[in-house]
Amino acid sequence: MDHPPYRGRTRKLVLSFDVGTTFSGASYCILDPGSAPEIRGVTRFPAQEQVGMASKIPTIVYYDQAGEVRAVGAEAVQEGVFEEAEENGWVKAEWFKLHIRPRKGESSSEVSAKIPPLPPNKTATDVLADFLSYLFNCAKSYICVTHASGAELWESMKSDISFVLSHPNGWEGYQQTHFRQAVVKAGLIDESEGKRVSFISEGEASLWFALKHGLSQETMERGEGVVVIDAGGGTIDISAYQKPVGSDKFEEITAPRCYFQGSVFVKINAWLFLQSLLKDSPYLDELDHIADCFDRTTKIRFSDDTIAQYIKFGSTKDRDEEVGIRFGQLKLSGHDVATFFAESVKCITGAVEEMLRTNACSLKHAVLVGGFGASEWLLRELQKRLHPLGLTVMRPELYVNKAVSDGALDFHLASRIQARIAKYDYGTFYRTTFDPSDPDHEARSDTVVPGAGGKTMLRGRFGNLLEKGTRVTDEKEVRMVLSQEATNLDKLRKNLDMVIEVYCYAGKLEKPKFRDVDPDGFWKLCSISANLGHLPPKEEQSPGHGMYYKVNFSVVLNFNATELKAQVAWDENGEERRSPASVMFYPD
Structure with a gap:
């Protein structure tokens, strides 16, 4: 490397x-x-x-x-x-x-x-x-x-x-x-x-770090899949990669996961437990301090749930034996401390099990990095749960908490990810010509609106630009052919100051056609803005109605890069022309 x-x-x-x-x-x-x-x-x-x-x-x-x-x-x-x-x-x-x-x-x-x-x-x-x-x-x-x-x-x-x-x-x-x-x-x-x-x-940054400090080249050359588990303070990022035999680049083999179950949530779970434990104790006023002491010491050294754990927070004079405080230390059972980590362990093992169920690729290795990855308890639990699934779990010996900043530079200098997996369905809503013979259209006949040239248009059709689970390579672009129509040129030119909304669908339906089939499953990802007023309109004749004007164009998106990039494209004298489009993202 x-x-x-x-x-x-x-x-x-x-x-x-x-x-x-x-x-x-x-x-x-x-x-x-x-x-x-x-x-x-x-x-x-x-x-x-x-x-x-x-x-x-x-x-x-x-x-x-x-x-x-x-x-x-x-x-x-x-x-x-x-x-x-x-x-x-x-x-x-x-x-x-x-x-x-x-x-x-x-x-x-x-x-x-x-x-x-x-x-x-x-x-x-x-x-x-x-x-x-x-x-x-x-x-x-x-x-x-x-x-x-x-x-x-x-x-x-x-x-x-x-x-x-x-x-x-x-x-x-x-x-x-x-x-x-x-x-x-x-x-x-x-x-x-x-x-x-x-x-x-x-996830990608951690892959490069793992390749330098633990994963053997022979392992990757055999095409064996590897799960990278970056356990940090706020999030746990889980990604899976494979290097196709004979290739010098890597491919993402399943959509990456991100869970808000990093080490800060272990502290939050401890705080909630201690709040309940100390509710009738005079030491409830010390709750934040005790939780901080747990975070700095007990959480880090915890490795065995069969042994009592202690949080040292005060002096030898501090005592409340009803809640387990003696000589300035709060005693907790190892089992209780293990519950603080339970959701973090569960989300990792659940994600890996899902990856194994949904992918034909053979996952053989799991690499644990990140500051939270230094936890002995987390490492032991993952080894215990993932080994029966056929995975070996390793943790690089060299500074796992520097994995991301070092790995990010490695990635920047020699990007070798040639394919990623789409995490959601991506698309936009548009109007389509109403077809009364289509049951889906007929069921939504109350949403029709008049269109140019006397046509009747149906709103709310979801045009899928990129389906969830699609393998997206460096060269792959996705596009959707769209058009603007109007009965007069002034109105058309005004409509060509375009704002196109891109939506994600994260629900459970496959290939949703309309927004109303699962309205809570859609959210607005971004808007793409471009002015196409310079494009020459075409005159169209609607059967049985008058003339109208129409401009055809395409929205072109590149999903493979870490950042979404957008362009608009159109045909000009038989050649495709393009211009960049500005992208504004929305909170979800």
Whole structure:
């Protein structure tokens, strides 16, 4: 998996930021003409005690009452900061990435309520921008200090920096839009320089890390399928890949999954359990502190549900034996602690079982990475549950919590994913000519509207651009032929300032034809805007009615790239012409 020498003419810097729910990291690569790229991690941060290849910082920002940043990352958890924040009314922003999360399938309002609110007058994009600015400055400082003539080196590269940002598997255009806006707001690029930012799913980034640190080339050359489980702070991303025999690229062999069951939800489950346990205890006032102590110690070292677990939170004087508190420690049964992890384990094993049921490909390996992947209990449970299914479970020994930022750079330098799997049905609603002989049309006759040329049109037809489960290659484009019609030219030209809505269908029906068959299964993904007023209209004659004008065009989408891209196409003198279209994404 070594990279060939860089063929560019000038030196260039690529920065990778992994903004996690609880911890974040940065990696970089200096591209020197004629030299093979080398990926390096930013391993020193202000106030960071741990110095080494696995160095990451807490994803925390403190703001003062004026909304100014006061402490970030490791600075925000050093001794004395909590007291200073209390005295001066500072507000802490944490888990802020989850405020732009997809809401599809979210069921636990109790869990959602535990996600900390954003600081007053701050959006998630604002906080992301401040945090990205901090990571950028840390990377700049690190490069300047650790490289020979580092300051001069930085000056030679600062005007041409590419940024690679990773995000959970289930995140799409809406979340990417927020990240891109945050990069601009942080001052890392101008608004016109969007091409300097690229995205990668955490599943793909983790695949590259696993290939470098654990998966043997022989395994992949045999065409054996591998499941990559990236267990992070907020999400658990599960992807499956295969390298076809004789190919140098990989294919996604099933739609990736993303679950909000990362390590922060283990803490939330513990908090809810402790709230019930301590409801009649004077130590209920210490609930948040006890939960924090569990998160920092007990959760990390837990590995055996047959042994009692202890949360040390106070002094030897703290005692309430009715709830299990003695000498400043709260005793919990190993079985109870295991229940805090249960949903995380369940979602992983359930996803792998579904992959095995629905795919002919032979999955043989499971690779566990991510900060939560360092949990011994999680590793043991997955080994116990997945081994009977025929999978070997491995965890790379080398810094699993740096998998995403390093892997994202690997992906950026040599993209080798040649096919992905569509996660949903994608399409748009349009009007079609009413056919009274069609039972589906007749059943919706009350929705018909008049069309150009005296035609009767039926609304609400779903045109499927891309079916769920479709294998989408690098070269594959999907298109839908559409038209605009009007009885006069002025009205037609006005209608050619187009806004086309693209919808996803995530329900259980196959090939839905109309919106009303499952209205809750559809949601608006994005709108595609383009002005086609320059296209020459054609005159059409409707039998038994008058003349009308019509323009034919196509919407062309590329779903394979991590970012959805759109164009409009039309025929001009026998040749296809295209123009880019702007895409605006909606929250789900």
